[in-house]
Amino acid sequence: MEQPGRIEMQAMPLAVERARPSAWWALAVLFLFYTFSFLDRYILTMLAPSIKDDLNLSDTEMGLILGAAFSICYAIFGLPLGWAADRFSRRWVIFLGVGVFGIATASTGLANSFIAVFVVRAFVGIGEAALSPAAYSLLAEKFPRHLLTTASSIFNTGAKLGTAGAYALSGVALAYAAGHLPMLAPWRFTFFVVGIPVAVMAALVFTFGEESHRAKRKQRNTISIVPYFRTNSDLLLPMVVGFILMGMVGGTLLAWTPSYITRHFGWTPIQFAPMLSVISLVAAASLIFKGGIVDWLFARGIKDAHIRFYTWLVLGIAPIAASMFFIENPIVFMIMYGMVQVVAVPFFVFVSATVQVVAPQEVKGQVIAVFLFCTTGIGSGTGPFIAGALTDYVFQDEAKLGYSLASMIFITIPAAYFCLRKTLRPLRERVIAIEEARVMYGAGQ
Incomplete structure (x- = not known):
């Protein structure tokens, strides 16, 4: 008997083999927005x-x-x-979100207290929350299944390019403001520079079309997100927990590593920002490479490739991540940190590609939003706070920030690896069932 929301019960028409030029243009625009969302997000670090x-x-x-x-x-x-994003115009959802986070970023430069900074950064979060669910939903419709991981990887390179831009632009803006704008704090000037252009470019979302799947959806059975998660909990629960833990790792490292470098090695942002930019650029390039590997493995019968490949990366990088905060040579530390950032920290491409492959179209945006809620709100949201609290209340010494970061890594990475390995069998079963349903649907045409 059919269970509502069960992944293997969906039947979809066979995807076309090639993406249209309009799909690549849409990807380019979404990539630009995603790049600036991370630039605005991590300029703060x-x-x-x-x-x-x-x-x-x-x-x-x-x-x-x-x-x-x-x-x-x-x-x-x-x-x-x-x-x-699943029910209304995704272009309007993206337009409003990009406009909000651009204005909020610029407003950070006006803040004069903890509360003020907290509030405007909250609005940055609200604006950026609109982008990913709608963008991934658009990509899933515009690209055939065998190109989804590659398209998602290209989109996700925006995260690393944006992070690289944050590192590079912050150094340039700080130096310029210090030399030419003595009456304005350099950090305030930097927020103005990165925030204002974003609100203007939001209109680019209307330069590409939007697939009209919503009219077709009216003829389908509605799939509810709650029963969907309940009936697929054997796959989704360990997947959520595993990526929450990796979100804690990634969010904490991105948030606190610049401060750690300043405290432990005595370097200024102008000194280490170029190195962090290079690391982020290499990580961006690696995403496309890794996406190609996953698509290659998937095409050759490894049906759980989207998660299996990432577990290989996590296992390989764990010893380096656990030991790098005990390194006293700054160059060696930067190399080790770069390896962690390139290999294991960019993980959401594996989440999004998995969801795009197995989730019904009716709930793709909501499923992506749930994972963003968990990995960002619980993972990246709590990780930096826990690290700061460990430094203040456990080690009670700002110079021991590295101990706080190492303590978190020792716990989170092994636990994440264990959880993600638990997803492999149910993921294989879902993908095989979907492919069988697609063949049956095609045969009946």
């Missing part, structure tokens, strides 16, 4: 020491700004915005 000193904040307060202020709102609003 480079400016954190200056903001902390200027506003007299503690590590715990800074941890809340770096993590919870953005991530919790990003996650909470991602759920209704994912629902909106």
Whole structure:
């Protein structure tokens, strides 16, 4: 008997083999938005020491700004915005979201207190929450299944390019403001520079079309997100927990590594920002390479390739991640940190590709939103706060920030690996069932 929301019960027409030029243009525009969303998001990590000193904040307060202020709102609003992406115009959802996070980023430069910074960063999170669910839903319709991981990988390179841009632009903007704008704090000027252009470019979303699957959806049985998760919990529960843990790792490293480098090695952002930019650029290129590998493995019969390949990466990088905060040579540390960032931290491409392959079209945006809620709100949102609290209340020494970061890695990465390995069997079963349903549907045409 059919169970509502069961993945293997969906039947879809066979995908076309080639993507249209309009699909690639849509990918380019979405890629641009995603790049700037991460530039706006992570410019704060480079400016954190200056903001902390200027506003007299503690590590715990800074941890809340770096993590919870953005991530919790990003996650909470991602759920209704994912629902909106499944039911209304995704282009309008994206337009409004991009406009909000651009204006909010620029407004950060006006903040004069912990509360003010917290509030405007919350609005950055709300605006950015609109982008990913709608974007992934659009990509899933515009690209055939055998190109989904590649398309998702290209889209996800925007995260690393945006992070690289945050590192590079912060150094340039800080130096320029310090030399030419003595009456304005350099960190405030930087937020103005990165936020204002984003609100203007939001209109680019209307330069490509939107597939009219919603008219067809009226003829389908509606799949509810709650029964869908319940009936597929053997796959989704360990997947959610595993990626929450990796979200904690990634969010904590991105939030606190610039401060760690400044405290432990005495380097200024102008000194280490170029190195972090290079790391992010290499990580961006690696996403396309890794996406190609997953598509290659999947095409050759490894039906759980989207998660299996990532578990290989996590297992390989774990010893380096666990030991890098005990390294005293800054160059060696940067190399090890770069390896972790390139190999294991960019993980959402594996989440999105898996969802795009197995989830029914009716709930793709909502499923993506749930994973964003968990990985960003719980993972990236709590990780930086926990690290700051460990430094303030357990180790009680700002110089021991590295101990806090290492402690989290020792626990989270092994646990994440165990959870993700638990997803492999149910993932294989779902993919095989979907392929059989697709063949039956095609044979009946």
